[in-house]
Amino acid sequence: MKFNLEKLEAQSRQRVEVTLKNVGTMPKESMGHNWCLLTKDADAMKIMEAGFASASNDYISPEDEDQVITRTKIIGPGESETITFTAPEATGSYEYVCTFPGHFMAGMKGVLEISE
Numbered sequence: 375m376k377f378n379l380e381k382l383e384a385q386s387r388q389r390v391e392v393t394l395k396n397v398g399t400m401p402k403e404s405m406g407h408n409w410c411l412l413t414k415d416a417d418a419m420k421i422m423e424a425g426f427a428s429a430s431n432d433y434i435s436p437e438d439e440d441q442v443i444t445r446t447k448i449i450g451p452g453e454s455e456t457i458t459f460t461a462p463e464a465t466g467s468y469e470y471v472c473t474f475p476g477h478f479m480a481g482m483k484g485v486l487e488i489s490e
Contacts, residue, residue, distance in 0.1 A: 390459055408432055414464060426475050465488050471483045
């Protein structure tokens with residue numbers, strides 16, 4: 375369980391397009407995936423723990439929405455979703471994760487590196 379790219383690079387304020395495709399075969403309810411870009415200071419583990427009870431919000435607790443820059447919805451097998459967003463202005467490392475329970479701990483995460 376990994377994203378095909380564990381590191382992405384972009385310049386500050388660059389337009390970024392991410393396409394997530396679920397190539398698995400298991401039902402969305404048991405093996406859905408999403409792509410969620412967190413703020414620079416977000417605590418990914420805390421967000422994962424709090425989101426466990428928020429299936430209807432793609433496993434992101436409403437209290438933690440302010441730590442999410444952008445995200446896809448949870449998608450099932452054979453589905454894909456493309457999102458376009460403006461990269462953060464501040465340079466540095468921003469973690470992206472799958473918020474489906476257990477996937478972050480299994481290694482479904484990566485880093486978006488922002489440079490000037």
